[in-house]
Amino acid sequence: MESGPGGGAGSVRKRKSEPCRPAPGRGSAAAAAAWSGGAAGRIGLAVSLRLLNCLLVRTSFVPDEYWQALEVAHRLVFRYGYLTWEWTAGLRGSLFPLFFASIYQVLHLLSRDDVLWLIWLPRVAQALLSALADVKLYSFAERLEDGETAKWVCFCQLCSWFTWFCCTRTLTNTMETVLSTLALSYYPMEGSQPGSRLKYLALVALACLVRPTALIPWMPLMLHQLWKEPRKQHLLLHTYLPVGLVTLGGSLIMDRLFFGQWVVVQFNFLQFNVLHNLAAFYGSHPWHWYFSQGLPVILGPHLPFFLHGCFRAPARHGIFLVVILWTVAVYSMLSHKEFRFLYPVLPFCMLFCGHSLRQLNRWRRAACTFLLVANLLPALYTGLVHQRGTLDVMAYLQGLCQPTPSQASVLVLMPCHSTPHYSHLHCQLPLRFLECPPDLTGNAEYMDEADQFYADPQKWLREELPNATSLPTHVVFFNVLEQDLSSFLAAHGYTKAATFFHTHLPQGRTGSHVFVYERRQATAS
Structure with missing residues (x-):
């Protein structure tokens, strides 16, 4: 699969190959062979796994996966339904439900708008986008390090129980994570092939239109790029500013058409969640919850490998650890907390988990077996049994x-x-x-x-x-x-x-x- 400068496997700089090591197990050996077999193999594996993932998630998570997406889209296309108070108050942007409304509209025009198609096709579309994000995460890790490290990064990504639980759901957090991962694949890193500033900033902008909180993990990365840039004023005036203005203008026009009046949803979102802290109406947690429960739970069996990877990863990866800690710290200042809010930092965590497996050598077989088994149980239980x-x-x-x-x-x-x-x-x-x-x-x-x-x-x-x-x-x-x-x-x-x-x-x-x-x-x- 080809992509823009520095983003795809076809543009990766050649590196000295390392001796092959024994595969950690039958399942992971097949996965490793697929990831090493070129772009077609990686795409095929990711798509197959995420479609299976989609079929094996039959449970509900939170109301937002319906009420911020499918219910709004259904009302737009079929002219009946119910909008929650968030939409009447102009708290949500229209881009995300419009994506699913386009799917519904096509089904309606083809006279294929049976209820099963309406339920499953949006989830299949989300699964395919998540598969693309998996492939792009590999591309970034390969550009940053080498194919061997990238292989283990994506092994960790593909066997993550929380990613399995969330990546096919029609949640704004899922789309935010997908777009952020795609943006990461184009991010320019020192010591690697240059990325594409415009592509990564455009994807970050789209993520912010879906969910304004997408800007939180990207603030350290954008400041890091600005600090490293010799022509800072040029970067600000000719890249950051134009992308920001186009994004805000597009959002205003799109939401004007959706709501029938001028609405700045980003300001309303900030005012509700931060300035007035009204989200606490739906529950509150202590300040340390994300550190003591949130991040450990979504990492699950990956936690010891993440901690090990934080110490063993190269120094230039410190910016990604800053992103994780910064994001968790910012969210910790808000009273209302949920596991899914940390989902966008999980791909950053997988970079460190992959480095850990890369360093384990003779213990890698046992580590991979542990990760597969320990993640399989919660993935299947939460996907097929819990809250169905x-x-x-x-x-x-x-x-x-x-x-x-x-x-x-x-x-x-x-x-x-x-x-x-x-x-x-x-x-x-x-x-x-x-x-x-x-x-x-x-x-x-x-x-x-x-x-x-x-x-x-x-x-x-x-x-x-x-x-x-x-x-x-x-x-x-x-x-x-x-x-x-x-x-x-x-x-x-x-x-x-x-x-x-x-x-x-x-x-x-x-x-x-x-x-x-x-x-x-x-x-x-």
Whole structure:
């Protein structure tokens, strides 16, 4: 696969080859052979693995993978659906959902907009982009060091459990990571072939349009380039400034068309998350959480190799360690913390893990076997088992769309946005769920609809469903609510219609199973 200057395998400087070493195992030997077999082999392996990855991830992670992407795209193309408060407040940019809207539009024009295509094709597209990022990470490591080191960097990348868990999801964090990795492949490093300033800056700009936080890990790299550049003023005025102005102008025009008014989403995002710290409404953690839990968890079995690689990597790699520590430190200053926020620094971590394997020599076989086995278990468990009930129940509700959705209605009594919406139904089935927009007025006594419901479920049901005509035909909830709802369900003729396993680790309002209760009209009072 060819790419721009310094970015692809075809442009890599020839280096002295090293003696072949015994392969660490049957699986990793095949992978090593594919990576060493040229660009076609690398692309084939990456695409095959990520498509398999896509098929073996059947669970949900966070609501944003639907509500910041697919639900918005579905509403744009098919003209029905629901937008969360973030979109009405102009907090999100339109580029990311427009990417999936283009996929939906093509399916619609081809009359292939079946619900399974709407669910799987966006994920396949994300998987292919992640495969491209895998190949580009190899290209960068090869340009920076040599093919042997690049091979182990990408071995670590491909067997990372958290990358497996996230890289095919339609999350802004996933697209941010993909674009940042592509940008990295063009980044100019001292002592290697020059990269392409315009290409890497354009990709960084796209990442920032998807998610403004993409600028955080790139700030040290851009300052590092500026410090090394002899013509600093030229770099600022003829590269950084034009790219920044074009990006901001493009964002303003695109969001003007999307929202119907002038909106600076980057400022709104900064104001909400940093200046007002309103994201803490959705949970807060201590300042050290990313250091004590976040980074160790997403690294998982790679953690000892990352630490070893930090000490054994060449000094010029110190800038990448600065990127990791800087990003974790900046995020640590915010109250609201999530594992996925650190996903974009994971490819930087893999550079150090690959250096570690490169240095292990006779212990490499055992290390690679450990990484494969230790990552396989959490990858398969989180991809196939943990938190799957909220997706399985949507497949059940799809059956209510036939012969006509007007005969059914659904009430989802779960924590906010636990399930997808019309992107996983693709029919105008009346569907109501608990809402939880944050209070933007500073009212200390504010309670969202979900909090009001969980404070007194019976009272909420009496007020919101006062008569038989307002009752839905189906009620969906986690099993932890069954006792609280049992009298209401029995009084109105509801019986259990389906049960779906969700998780072995129920917590708070999230139960181990999802229940569907159906109202039998013949027995309803």
